Amino acid sequence: MLAPKKLKRRKPHRPDVLGKGPATSNTRVSFGSFALKAITSGWVKAKQLESARRVISKYVKKGGKVWIRVFPHAVIGTKGSQTTMGGGKGVPDYYVAPVRAGNIIFEIEGIAESSAKEALELAAYKLPVKCQFIKK
Numbered sequence: 001m002l003a004p005k006k007l008k009r010r011k012p013h014r015p016d017v018l019g020k021g022p023a024t025s026n027t028r029v030s031f032g033s034f035a036l037k038a039i040t041s042g043w044v045k046a047k048q049l050e051s052a053r054r055v056i057s058k059y060v061k062k063g064g065k066v067w068i069r070v071f072p073h074a075v076i077g078t079k080g081s082q083t084t085m086g087g088g089k090g091v092p093d094y095y096v097a098p099v100r101a102g103n104i105i106f107e108i109e110g111i112a113e114s115s116a117k118e119a120l121e122l123a124a125y126k127l128p129v130k131c132q133f134i135k136k
Contacts, residue, residue: 015098023102032107046072052123059083059119062111070097
């Protein structure tokens with residue numbers, strides 16, 4: 001699963017992507033021929049990215065290449081369910097990739113368009129943001 005090797009701070013602020021508007025960078029297909037583009041903003045967990053990657057890799061096999069264009073660098077902490085208010089922020093629980101509308105999440109190269117579309121549409125089911133298939 002994807003996670004940063006080293007953090008500057010163990011518990012940073014939560015990433016804000018919902019009120020920021022559409023993405024300004026990472027919006028074009030750069031490496032592959034086909035891509036999965038986010039239509040809505042939100043947090044994508046590292047487990048969700050890994051699950052979508054596995055679905056894509058079943059279709060690509062050894063014939064193609066997959067690029068993951070987002071990285072889960074933001075940590076989300078949680079407190080216990082029976083914890084009273086106060087007492088700090090809680091322990092780090094999981095990592096998320098803040099994705100804005102228009103960001104490219106996955107790219108594929110080396111397979112036919114029909115199988116690439118099917119693979120990316122199945123991967124979109126695994127993600128919490130609405131996505132669309134695009135080609136270069």
